[in-house]
Amino acid sequence: MLSAHTLTTANKPQPFSLADWWSRNQRKVIPYIFLAPFLLSFVIFTVYPAGVSLFLSFQRTRGFQQAEEGGGVVLEYKGWANYERLLTKDKRFREAMINGAEFWLGTLLVQMPLALAVALALNSPNIRFRILGRLAFFAPYITSAVVVGWIFRFVYDQNFGWMNSALAQLGIEGPAWIRDANFVMPSLIILGLWTWVGFNSLFFLAGLQNVPDDLKEAARIDGANTVRVFWHITIPFLRPVFVFVVVTGGIGSFSLFSQPYLLLDFPNTGPFDSGLFPLMYLYDMGFLNIRMGYASAIGYILTVVILIITGMQLLLFRLWKV
Amino acid sequence: MFKRKRQSAMGASRVSVMTMNTIVLVGVLLCAIPFVYMISASFRREGDLYKLPVTVYPREWTMHNFHTLFDKTEYVRWYGNTIFTASIRTVLGVYLAALAGAAFAKYEFRFKRFFFFLVLATLTLPFHMLLIPLFLLMRDFGWVDNYLAIIVPGMVNVFNIFLMRQYIESVPDELMDAARIDGASEIGMFHRIILPLVRPALGVVGILTFVWTWNDFLWPLVVLHDDAKYLLSNGIATMDGPYEVETGAIMAGSFLATLPIIIVFLLMQRQIIAGLTQGAIRG
Numbered sequence: 007m008l009s010a011h012t013l014t015t016a017n018k019p020q021p022f023s024l025a026d027w028w029s030r031n032q033r034k035v036i037p038y039i040f041l042a043p044f045l046l047s048f049v050i051f052t053v054y055p056a057g058v059s060l061f062l063s064f065q066r067t068r069g070f071q072q073a074e075e076g077g078g079v080v081l082e083y084k085g086w087a088n089y090e091r092l093l094t095k096d097k098r099f100r101e102a103m104i105n106g107a108e109f110w111l112g113t114l115l116v117q118m119p120l121a122l123a124v125a126l127a128l129n130s131p132n133i134r135f136r137i138l139g140r141l142a143f144f145a146p147y148i149t150s151a152v153v154v155g156w157i158f159r160f161v162y163d164q165n166f167g168w169m170n171s172a173l174a175q176l177g178i179e180g181p182a183w184i185r186d187a188n189f190v191m192p193s194l195i196i197l198g199l200w201t202w203v204g205f206n207s208l209f210f211l212a213g214l215q216n217v218p219d220d221l222k223e224a225a226r227i228d229g230a231n232t233v234r235v236f237w238h239i240t241i242p243f244l245r246p247v248f249v250f251v252v253v254t255g256g257i258g259s260f261s262l263f264s265q266p267y268l269l270l271d272f273p274n275t276g277p278f279d280s281g282l283f284p285l286m287y288l289y290d291m292g293f294l295n296i297r298m299g300y301a302s303a304i305g306y307i308l309t310v311v312i313l314i315i316t317g318m319q320l321l322l323f324r325l326w327k328v
Numbered sequence: 329m330f331k332r333k334r335q336s337a338m339g340a341s342r343v344s345v346m347t348m349n350t351i352v353l354v355g356v357l358l359c360a361i362p363f364v365y366m367i368s369a370s371f372r373r374e375g376d377l378y379k380l381p382v383t384v385y386p387r388e389w390t391m392h393n394f395h396t397l398f399d400k401t402e403y404v405r406w407y408g409n410t411i412f413t414a415s416i417r418t419v420l421g422v423y424l425a426a427l428a429g430a431a432f433a434k435y436e437f438r439f440k441r442f443f444f445f446l447v448l449a450t451l452t453l454p455f456h457m458l459l460i461p462l463f464l465l466m467r468d469f470g471w472v473d474n475y476l477a478i479i480v481p482g483m484v485n486v487f488n489i490f491l492m493r494q495y496i497e498s499v500p501d502e503l504m505d506a507a508r509i510d511g512a513s514e515i516g517m518f519h520r521i522i523l524p525l526v527r528p529a530l531g532v533v534g535i536l537t538f539v540w541t542w543n544d545f546l547w548p549l550v551v552l553h554d555d556a557k558y559l560l561s562n563g564i565a566t567m568d569g570p571y572e573v574e575t576g577a578i579m580a581g582s583f584l585a586t587l588p589i590i591i592v593f594l595l596m597q598r599q600i601i602a603g604l605t606q607g608a609i610r611g
Contacts, residue, residue: 033435041428152582264545289550293463
């Protein structure tokens with residue numbers, strides 16, 4: 007019955023049927039349907055807000071309308087004033103950016119080498135506590151930043167915290183940590199080490215396991231010593247991991263929020279703003295001071311800075327490849 | 329001679345094995361200490377905690393802090409709110425990421441490269457830069473103090489799309505072509521071939537999404553203002569404010585909030601780590 011139908015209609019022009027069209031073209035159309043939620047979400051929650059933000063960053067927020075007028079934001083055009091102020095006059099913003107850079111430097115200089123060392127240890131044969139190690143190193147990362155901030159606030163307590171008690175055991179009188187302007191950044195960097203060294207080491211570990219053993223063996227037979235094998239074979243194989251860790255570390259450092267928020271009991275930002283980070287300043291300006299235009303300008307400067315840093319890093323790693 | 333050489337090599341490696349084991353063990357210990365503090369403080373009274381000398385174990389174990397948590401704060405409610413929103417966001421997020429991942433992994437279409445570039449671009453752009461306009465958008469939608477604000481904007485996660493694409497690439501094309509010849513529809517194939525074959529990946533992406541939602545703080549802080557609507561992270565963050573609870577209760581709340589995440593990780597650690605690290609290594 008079906009075949010007879012197909013035979014008789016094969017050569018005649020058919021009336022357009024949606025079902026027919028669909029069964030012939032679905033393979034071409036379906037990827038767009040599969041991607042529709044992503045594209046919609048991208049337009050509504052990324053492109054549109056980015057546009058609004060750009061618009062806002064040239065405005066001054068004068069407050070909110072009354073509820074009966076719609077409750078919108080009352081704005082006044084200010085040109086480049088927000089950017090000018092941020093880049094030349096605003097000392098708090100400069101402090102926040104410097105703090106972000108310091109934290110990032112700490113990440114690069116201390117966190118990465120430590121993470122690599124831990125990964126090398128975990129990767130060596132005959133290691134005993136592999137599974138325990140993996141759990142212990144990953145646990146800080148999956149713990150809520152709020153919880154981590156709280157714990158460290160108590161651990162850094164000058165008189166009753168575990169940090170200073172441990173130092174006292176070694177005969178060192180501990181500082182006031184988060185209440186001392188000179189120790190706020192070290193406090194945060196230590197918190198960062200605790201949170202991310204283990205996490206990053208798992209990336210290095212996965213990278214190490216990708217290094218082919220026979221390549222190392224061949225180099226050794228050719229007379230290369232351990233250091234040379236490490237430098238010329240292992241490290242180049244870890245390149246993508248370095249890229250990942252450095253780039254995410256840079257983004258993370260400048261958008262640090264929850265940890266200092268809890269550690270320093272926001273809106274406190276540490277003595278002399280020693281624990282103020284750009285994103286905290288953005289939140290402070292936008293939501294506590296209701297200066298949405300100014301906060302948007304902060305967001306844009308921050309985005310540009312992060313993009314420049316990421317771009318520079320990617321470029322450096324590309325040069326390294328050659 | 330050959331034999332002797334081998335022995336000396338083994339001797340050297342024994343020392344290095346000890347060093348490596350020590351590094352790992354010290355690392356494990358350092359990672360554990362803050363957790364030990366948290367758990368220990370959960371079972372102490374305030375007087376015990378702020379008394380010298382500092383001790384690792386409570387001088388006297390007490391459940392006082394948990395009673396404070398349940399009687400004086402909205403903790404139970406926050407817990408329920410968090411489970412509710414995190415679950416919905418996880419299920420929807422995994423499904424939508426798999427859809428997009430399948431499109432990138434298994435189909436050829438116009439603008440594919442451009443769309444994938446959008447995914448990668450969003451991956452490097454910090455979501456928080458759009459905090460202000462996103463909040464204004466939520467206000468316009470009437471989603472302030474509404475869980476739609478938690479679930480919808482971050483629902484399609486580009487990192488998840490990226491992961492799903494990598495996993496779905498491993499689904500054999502021959503299988504899909506065979507199904508096509510048998511008359512399967514593309515949507516039917518997605519549900520009956522792709523999804524079942526990448527089930528482990530769905531688990532990994534699901535757990536990661538769940539943990540991120542569970543731990544997220546800044547966005548809920550911005551869009552949830554009514555403390556009955558709070559999620560765990562906002563709730564715990566504000567516990568010293570309106571509720572005036574003590575250190576012990578804060579640590580007890582932190583402990584209970586961390587527990588399910590650690591348990592899930594214990595059960596699935598191998599898959600989770602593989603899922604997370606895969607993207608970074610392939611570069």
